[in-house]
Amino acid sequence: MSPTDPVDASLVLSARGLTKSFGSNTVLRGIDLDVRRGQVVALIGPSGSGKTTVLRSLNGLEVPDGGTVAFGASAGSPGGKDLELDFGGAVGKRDIAALRDRSAMVFQHYNLFPHMTVLKNVTEGPVQVQKRPKAEAEADALRLLSRVGLAEKRDAYPFQLSGGQQQRVGIVRALALKPQLLLFDEPTSALDPELVGEVLSVIKELAEEGWTMVIVTHELGFARHVADEVVFMDGGVVVERGPAAEVLGAPQQERTKQFVKRIQHEV
């Protein structure tokens, strides 16, 4: 599994001033987000804070009303961007497709294709979209599946798998696209408690291998372990951000303190 490059300081993603309303409900009020290569960023916050909308905007599943998203080897510098979308202007299908090329999403409810086997779920994107040779895509898929302990399930249909297994396939489906950025939308929220661990350990391994990831999660203990940076959102704004140990261990803002305290009480 690549990339295995060490963390460097170059930005992969740089989002500025993202805004989004659904009707009269404003969910994002100017969000900035930087992600460096190899970095793991955890987005946390109460439900309705806008964290999932930020994540979905990065994959073009929501189209923000305003703001910019840039991808590139050094997305922060003027010459280092290979894609920049200004949502304040006209954004077409091609722009959204280019945005989707850069990242892949792992969904809360897995969203595997129920009419395809595990192997087909994984190779569908590489073969149908990226036009890679089928044999090569299947070899890749099997390698990734065996990494998460599911190679022998290659011919099973999703309904024959446990939630934890389905989510591991969901992760492999995203990895097979070889994206610059992996996006996780509450990847363990739909799982039975005893199945959470197997999924989190896969994500942790990916972090150790150097994959760049943005994770929306309620698992604060996990975020603290795995994330380099934690971004706490509330009411459509970023309230606090910084190294995981600082934001979760010694939050500065009152709202962050309350949130961290409340979640820890629940656990």
Added chain:
Amino acid sequence: MTFNWDLVWSSFGPIVGGALTGTIPLTLASFAFGLLLALLVALLRLSPNRVLSAIARFYVSVIRGTPLLVQLFVIFYGLPSLGVKLEPWPSAIIAFSLNVGGYAAEIIRAAILSVPKGQWEAGHTIGMSGTQTLLRIILPQAARVSVPPLSNTFISLVKDTSLASLILVTELFRNAQQIAAFSQEFMVLYLEAALVYWVVCLALSTAQSALERRLDRYVAH
């Protein structure tokens, strides 16, 4: 009443022949065209474009709100006054296709809507276009949902094709009718026609069950 068995045997050939050369090809052709039309109408109906969606809604409303026999007569007996003269067979295929198009469109639309939104998103996140997602992800799942109601449409169509006898298409019922008129044995001939329709529909029901089982192989039982 004495049953005229000789007539039963001698009429069996023309009646089954009418099914094989009339009823069945008419049903298959009309259903195939009708399904294509229905898919198009369903997609127009789901389109964000209000004009297209309104056109599709109007079409469905007209087809469902008027008798099939009237649709058939408008095409065969009505159109010639506009200078469009069609033979019985093309008239029948057009009328039945338009009819299936209207009914099946609603079935397909509902089936497409029954596929969870997350499936569209999963298609998009692996980089598929809207059309690719529709063809490879959504329609295969919608197909499973729509097989039982579409089978009903299909089986209804088999029986509805008997109306084509009224625009001079030679099919099962018209053959029965002609022999009945000639022999005056109405009960024998119409019971025999009913029996052949029933056997055809029974065979289709069996085929439907087999198809449903096949499409169900990827869902939990």
